[in-house]
Amino acid sequence: xxxxxxxxxxxxxxxxxxxxxxxxxxxxxxxxxxxxxxxxxxxxxxxxxxxxxxxxxxxxxxxxxxxxxxxxxxxxxxxxxxxxxxxxxxxxxxxxxxxxxxxxxxxxxxxxxxxxxxxxxxxxxxxxxxxxxxxxxxxxxxxxxxxxxxxxxxxxxxxxxxxxxxxxxxxxxxxxxxxxxxxxxxxxxxxxxxxxxxxxxxxxxxxxxxxxxxxxxxxxxxxxxxxxxxxxxxxxxxxxxxxxxxxxxxxxxxxxxxxxxxxxxxxxxxxxxxxxxxxxxxxxxxxxxxxxxxxxxxxxxxxxxxxxxxxxxxxxxxxxxxxxxxxxxxxxxxxxxxxxxxxxxxxxxxxxxxxxxxxxxxxxxxxxxxxxxxxxxxxxxxxxxxxxxxxxxxxxxxxxxxxxxxxxxxxxxxxxxxxxxxxxxxxxxxxxxxxxxxxxxxxxxxxxxxxxxxxxxxxxxxxxxxxxxxxxxxxxxxxxxxxxxxxxxxxxxxxxxxxxxxxxxxxxxxxxxxxxxxxxxxxxxxxxxxxxxxxxxxxxxxxxxxxxxxxxxxxxxxxxxxxxxxx
Numbered sequence: 001x002x003x004x005x006x007x008x009x010x011x012x013x014x015x016x017x018x019x020x021x022x023x024x025x026x027x028x029x030x031x032x033x034x035x036x037x038x039x040x041x042x043x044x045x046x047x048x049x050x051x052x053x054x055x056x057x058x059x060x061x062x063x064x065x066x067x068x069x070x071x072x073x074x075x076x077x078x079x080x081x082x083x084x085x086x087x088x089x090x091x092x093x094x095x096x097x098x099x100x101x102x103x104x105x106x107x108x109x110x111x112x113x114x115x116x117x118x119x120x121x122x123x124x125x126x127x128x129x130x131x132x133x134x135x136x137x138x139x140x141x142x143x144x145x146x147x148x149x150x151x152x153x154x155x156x157x158x159x160x161x162x163x164x165x166x167x168x169x170x171x172x173x174x175x176x177x178x179x180x181x182x183x184x185x186x187x188x189x190x191x192x193x194x195x196x197x198x199x200x201x202x203x204x205x206x207x208x209x210x211x212x213x214x215x216x217x218x219x220x221x222x223x224x225x226x227x228x229x230x231x232x233x234x235x236x237x238x239x240x241x242x243x244x245x246x247x248x249x250x251x252x253x254x255x256x257x258x259x260x261x262x263x264x265x266x267x268x269x270x271x272x273x274x275x276x277x278x279x280x281x282x283x284x285x286x287x288x289x290x291x292x293x294x295x296x297x298x299x300x301x302x303x304x305x306x307x308x309x310x311x312x313x314x315x316x317x318x319x320x321x322x323x324x325x326x327x328x329x330x331x332x333x334x335x336x337x338x339x340x341x342x343x344x345x346x347x348x349x350x351x352x353x354x355x356x357x358x359x360x361x362x363x364x365x366x367x368x369x370x371x372x373x374x375x376x377x378x379x380x381x382x383x384x385x386x387x388x389x390x391x392x393x394x395x396x397x398x399x400x401x402x403x404x405x406x407x408x409x410x411x412x413x414x415x416x417x418x419x420x421x422x423x424x425x426x427x428x429x430x431x432x433x434x435x436x437x438x439x440x441x442x443x444x445x446x447x448x449x450x451x452x453x454x455x456x457x458x459x460x461x462x463x464x465x466x467x468x469x470x471x472x473x474x475x476x477x478x479x480x481x482x483x484x485x486x487x488x489x490x491x492x493x494x495x496x497x498x499x500x501x502x503x504x505x506x507x508x509x510x511x512x513x514x515x516x517x518x519x520x521x522x523x524x525x526x527x528x529x530x531x532x533x534x535x536x537x538x539x540x541x542x543x544x545x546x547x548x549x550x551x552x553x554x555x556x557x558x559x560x561x562x563x564x565x566x567x
Contacts, residue, residue: 003058003122005096005205007270009176009236011060012100014270016091018046018061024083024104029076030066035129035144039088049275050120052127052144056282059100059120061271064279066415075129075144082106082116082131082141089115094165096174096205098122116141121166128157138163172204175233187226194218194225203229283414290418291410294425298407301430305400309393316389322382327352328360329375332368339368402465402541403430405489408517409464412491417463420446424466424542451511451565453504458496459565461515465543468492469536472545478532481505483512486525486552490516492543494531506555507565514557522556 022041029035034051049062072080086106093100102118117132130143140156140163147157155164175183187194190202197215200206206214210232217228267273331348332339339346342364349355362371410421426433448471449461460475462468472482472492479498484490493512495504505528513524529550536545 002207002209003098004207004210005093005098006210006232006236007207008059008098008100008122008205009093009096011270011274012091012093013237015048015059015061019048019088020091022046022088024086024088027076027079027084028068029073030068032073033127033144035076035079036062036066037083041088050129051282052122052129053282054125054127056278056285057098057122057124057127058274058278059122060274061269062275064275075142078142079118079131082114083118086116095168096176097166097168098205099165117163119163123166126166130157130163132163169204172202174204175229183229184226187224187229191218191225194228199229286415287413287418290415291413294410294418294422295407297425297430298403298410302400302403302407305396305403308396309400312389312393312396316386316393319382319386319389322379322386325375325382326379328358329372329379331358332360332362332372332375336368336372339371341365341367343368398541398544401489402544404517405465405543408489408515409491412515413463417446420466421464424464428541449515451507451562453495453500453507453565455501455504457500457504459504459508459511460494460496461511462492462543465541468543472531472534473536476531478530480531481508481528482531482534482547483508483526483528485512485516485518486527488517490518498530505553507561509553509555510557510561511565513555514559514562519557523554524557526553526555527551528553 019039019041022039024037025040025045026038027035028037033053034049037048037050039046039048047062047065048059049064050059051057083104083106086104088102089105090103091100092103098121100120100122102120103115104118105113105115107113115134117134117138119128119130119132121128121130128143128145128147131141133139133141140159140161142159143157145157147155149156154167155161157163173186175186178186190199193199193202194211194214195218197211199211199214200208214225214228214232217223217231218225223231267276327350331350332346334351335346335348338348339362343362344364346360346362347357348360350358362368363374366374406421406425410418413421422431425431446463446467448463448467451459451461453459460471462471468491471494476482476494476496477498481495481497481500483493483495490512493508493515495508497504500508509526509528512526513519513521516524518524527547527550529547533549534545534547
């Protein structure tokens with residue numbers, strides 16, 4: 001998504017119409033690089049989201065309501081002090097750049113009126129949010145990210161410093177400040193640069209995609225440089241086309257719309273576009289950051305257990321010769337009269353095998369009875385170790401199954417789910433419990449994923465193993481139906497009905513396959529059985545159950561089907 005100067009202008013036009021004249025009622029800072037402002041206007045609350053993330057920098061209205069830290073960051077508290085209750089008087093774009101200025105007016109605790117400028121600099125890794133007092137010679141009150149002199153010699157971004165805008169390139173012009181005739185002359189003089197996709201060198205606010213769009217309109221649609229530039233400029237005031245376009249290269253703003261199943265989605269507002277586009281991108285990035293150590297730790301333990309199984313298999317092969325040691329010890333004892341101390345080897349008749357001869361190695365330093373006892377000791381050792389090896393194999397395989405189920409849940413998780421999964425792993429001893437942190441997020445109790453079948457029957461999917469247990473063993477009735485991918489890690493799926501129709505059964509099986517290790521596979525086997533046929537063994541790990549009398553369905557999970565089932 002290219003949030004360049006032209007896109008910024010289009011977004012500002014949208015925000016001005018909705019927000020100007022409203023009052024700032026609440027300010028939050030859910031993450032270090034993001035703020036959200038609740039602005040009430042026209043008897044409705046709007047939630048403005050602004051981010052200075054180096055990759056996902058943006059500003060738009062949102063429906064997202066992330067959990068906030070229990071203790072607000074200092075910058076959020078400072079904004080609340082100066083801006084909460086203030087009227088939003090104006091929203092302006094600086095030149096055609098990615099800099100937006102909010103002008104607010106409000107009263108302090110003494111009843112005095114104060115005006116503030118809140119600057120949003122949306123410039124990649126140089127992004128920032130700065131609160132400025134224009135009545136005090138543009139003094140910076142504070143900014144979300146401090147930039148001292150040794151990092152930027154041109155301007156200071158620190159409390160108390162005078163705010164100045166970032167430097168502008170003298171080689172770039174702002175096309176919105178040119179008269180029509182001057183714009184035509186400018187476009188004509190720079191036709192070749194624009195045709196070659198190099199408009200960013202001469203036009204302020206042009207990103208790579210916009211430059212490519214200008215070049216496409218000129219080369220593929222035979223537009224003049226002026227008409228192409230005019231089309232781009234007009235798009236800032238009417239960014240969402242009313243009619244569909246079949247061109248391979250869509251209109252500038254349409255190029256970035258998310259695509260599902262090859263179909264282009266249309267939105268009434270740019271904010272809706274951005275909100276949905278970044279919801280997936282940012283969620284994936286946050287989950288990846290938060291879950292990185294979880295995944296690494298789980299994969300390390302799983303790999304360690306697989307190596308343990310290999311070593312146990314080797315020990316098992318050695319221990320499987322226990323019966324051979326018992327037999328040799330017994331034969332030495334039976335033919336002791338034929339042997340004497342100093343013998344290194346003996347050939348004895350095996351009366352368990354038609355008296356066929358068997359070679360027995362002896363320790364010449366020991367008597368025949370001592371050699372017999374030595375073989376019996378080896379037999380006892382390997383016999384007992386064989387039982388231990390089988391027990392360890394069982395425990396190790398169960399642990400691998402459990403950890404792989406958690407790994408699948410981490411890969412499918414939201415931010416809040418990861419907190420519960422970490423707590424589960426802490427309770428199981430795989431992570432040390434962290435000390436309490438005053439700035440930790442408010443935690444809402446995680447609930448199972450909720451879906452609804454085509455017939456309107458509720459279907460629940462566990463997000464973690466503790467939730468799987470609660471959903472299956474407590475929440476569901478004994479006659480409800482339970483689903484789980486066969487013999488592979490996955491979530492518990494429960495249909496809240498004792499007589500679901502075939503379509504509901506198929507959809508529930510698809511959910512079980514989708515939220516399992518076989519998400520990307522075809523023809524996935526899924527076991528289904530009524531809850532009353534499930535049993536949880538004493539001491540079993542979270543999420544582990546045994547069952548009998550199951551029916552197996554075969555389904556192919558499709559993401560489009562899962563989206564349609566969401567409640």
